[in-house]
Amino acid sequence: MAKSFSVFEGRIGRNCFTTHLGLKRWLLTTSFHASKLNERLVLPETTLDPEDWIAFRKQAHEMLDAALDKMQSVREGPVWTPLPAGMKSDLKTLLPKRPQSHADIVDQLTALLPYGVGNTHPRFFGWVHGAGNPGGILAEIAAVAMNANLGGRDHGAIYVERQVLDWCRQMMGFPLATSGLITSGTSMGTIVALKVARDRALSFANRSAGAGVSRLVGYTSEQAHTCLAQAFDILGIGSAALRKIPIDENFRMDLDALASQIETDRSAGLTPFAVIGTAGSVNVGAIDDLTAIAEIAAAEGLWFHVDGAFGATGILSEYVRPMLAGMERADSLAFDFHKWLHVNYAAGCVLIRDAKAHLGAFTDRPEYLTGYSRGLAAGAPWPVDYGPELSRGFAALKIWSHFLEHGSEKLGNSITKNCDQAQLLARLVDQHPLKLLAPVNLNIVCFCYEGADIDNEEIVLQLQEKGLAAPSTTRINGQVAIRVNITNHRTEDADMQFLVDQVIAIGDHLTNKS
Numbered sequence: 001m002a003k004s005f006s007v008f009e010g011r012i013g014r015n016c017f018t019t020h021l022g023l024k025r026w027l028l029t030t031s032f033h034a035s036k037l038n039e040r041l042v043l044p045e046t047t048l049d050p051e052d053w054i055a056f057r058k059q060a061h062e063m064l065d066a067a068l069d070k071m072q073s074v075r076e077g078p079v080w081t082p083l084p085a086g087m088k089s090d091l092k093t094l095l096p097k098r099p100q101s102h103a104d105i106v107d108q109l110t111a112l113l114p115y116g117v118g119n120t121h122p123r124f125f126g127w128v129h130g131a132g133n134p135g136g137i138l139a140e141i142a143a144v145a146m147n148a149n150l151g152g153r154d155h156g157a158i159y160v161e162r163q164v165l166d167w168c169r170q171m172m173g174f175p176l177a178t179s180g181l182i183t184s185g186t187s188m189g190t191i192v193a194l195k196v197a198r199d200r201a202l203s204f205a206n207r208s209a210g211a212g213v214s215r216l217v218g219y220t221s222e223q224a225h226t227c228l229a230q231a232f233d234i235l236g237i238g239s240a241a242l243r244k245i246p247i248d249e250n251f252r253m254d255l256d257a258l259a260s261q262i263e264t265d266r267s268a269g270l271t272p273f274a275v276i277g278t279a280g281s282v283n284v285g286a287i288d289d290l291t292a293i294a295e296i297a298a299a300e301g302l303w304f305h306v307d308g309a310f311g312a313t314g315i316l317s318e319y320v321r322p323m324l325a326g327m328e329r330a331d332s333l334a335f336d337f338h339k340w341l342h343v344n345y346a347a348g349c350v351l352i353r354d355a356k357a358h359l360g361a362f363t364d365r366p367e368y369l370t371g372y373s374r375g376l377a378a379g380a381p382w383p384v385d386y387g388p389e390l391s392r393g394f395a396a397l398k399i400w401s402h403f404l405e406h407g408s409e410k411l412g413n414s415i416t417k418n419c420d421q422a423q424l425l426a427r428l429v430d431q432h433p434l435k436l437l438a439p440v441n442l443n444i445v446c447f448c449y450e451g452a453d454i455d456n457e458e459i460v461l462q463l464q465e466k467g468l469a470a471p472s473t474t475r476i477n478g479q480v481a482i483r484v485n486i487t488n489h490r491t492e493d494a495d496m497q498f499l500v501d502q503v504i505a506i507g508d509h510l511t512n513k514s
């Protein structure tokens with residue numbers, strides 16, 4: 001009925017009937033619309049809640065059991081199972097017009113379960129993926145039930161996110177006044193952090209005037225992740241304004257080269273504004289000398305950002321912590337929970353030392369987002385004052401319950417174990433006809449099967465396709481590397497020997513040795 005009223009009102013508003021003819025025309029028009037509306041009033045029930053809660057509950061329990069079965073058996077079977085051709089084509093349908101039963105939907109969801117990336121398996125070693133954890137299902141169920149929007153306002157979920165951010169601040173050794181935001185990942189955290197850095201460098205005038213052709217330049221190592229250049233691009237600074245500083249023999253930023261590039265840029269009339277250190281480089285796991293970079297940033301008046309996507313959470317590991325010295329001096333730090341802490345995707349974070357600058361870069365609330373000291377719109381500042389997203393999900397809940405379930409010590413020990421496994425793999429590589437291509441510092445081992453014409457990419461593809469293990473590839477000093485990243489709490493030491501045996505078996509076969 002509410003709809004029909006608004007239509008009538010619209011008609012009345014548009015017909016200014018001062019004459020008899022006008023009134024007649026209006027009556028005709030309204031009765032025509034009324035008959036149309038009567039047709040519409042027979043619309044069926046449109047609530048999206050289940051009609052039969054008992055039946056729905058049964059289906060929900062079945063789905064839960066199927067998910068738990070999948071998670072309990074993640075160590076079994078192939079690492080990666082590609083989606084069968086039949087299922088790929090079955091997925092291509094027209095937009096469904098009519099509802100399907102919950103039973104049918106549970107069947108279709110369950111059928112998809114075996115076809116993930118494979119990162120829940122103990123021998124998934126590709127890129128930098130976390131392995132996930134079953135406990136996350138508890139928080140995800142609660143989050144769905146609450147359906148909270150974390151853009152702002154005063155409700156329970158906001159307090160959980162604030163607590164998670166404070167835990168992060170404590171964990172990373174940042175001061176009490178630090179601000180932060182839970183993000184979808186480090187790429188988004190980086191955009192947020194570098195926007196604050198850029199806006200501060202431009203005295204925030206760019207927020208309304210635009211950055212124009214900026215003279216800003218920033219610095220990072222040649223080994224830095226591509227999300228940094230992308231952030232420069234998105235922020236209108238331009239990816240070419242991110243200087244890629246050469247590395248030393250340990251794949252860390254060469255600090256003499258950094259100093260000389262800053263000098264060159266200043267002489268050319270450019271404005272250096274930020275330097276970005278990496279805590280765990282994606283290719284080899286190198287950690288820049290963060291203390292030295294902090295010193296240079298302070299001396300040059302640069303914003304010091306750390307990309308700690310996976311490495312920063314190494315702060316929880318007794319073994320990794322000393323390598324991260326200086327990270328606590330950063331102006332901003334972006335990192336992930338979904339990588340080495342194994343919170344289920346997607347969950348990242350950005351911390352900003354200068355909360356005032358953080359607010360200055362984002363807050364801009366119009367009248368319909370007015371905050372109050374009481375009621376639902378209380379509780380400033382809101383997350384929307386710290387980032388570009390107004391509607392935000394409740395990722396903080398799974399992070400919060402993850403820390404409750406495991407505690408920081410166990411999470412740190414799992415990181416140490418992965419570093420030990422990387423050292424073990426490096427030793428095994430040494431003992432076999434394989435060659436290490438980079439020093440093993442953290443959790444990443446880059447090596448190759450040695451031989452004149454051996455195709456190491458083919459070895460990796462066969463490992464993946466046979467479901468034996470899933471490393472990825474990269475290039476180290478121009479040479480194709482089998483890249484083994486161990487951010488996996490399920491990996492066992494025996495998996496290292498298994499991997500080496502399989503690489504050698506495939507390599508031997510390719511070189512006709514077997």
Ligand SMILES: Cc1ncc(COP(=O)(O)O)c(C=O)c1O
Nearest residue numbers: 128185186187225280282309336
């Ligand atoms: C060093 C580094 N930085 C940034 C990223 C991007 O993080 P995300 O995938 O969470 O956006 C990654 C991803 O692997 C990474 O390894």
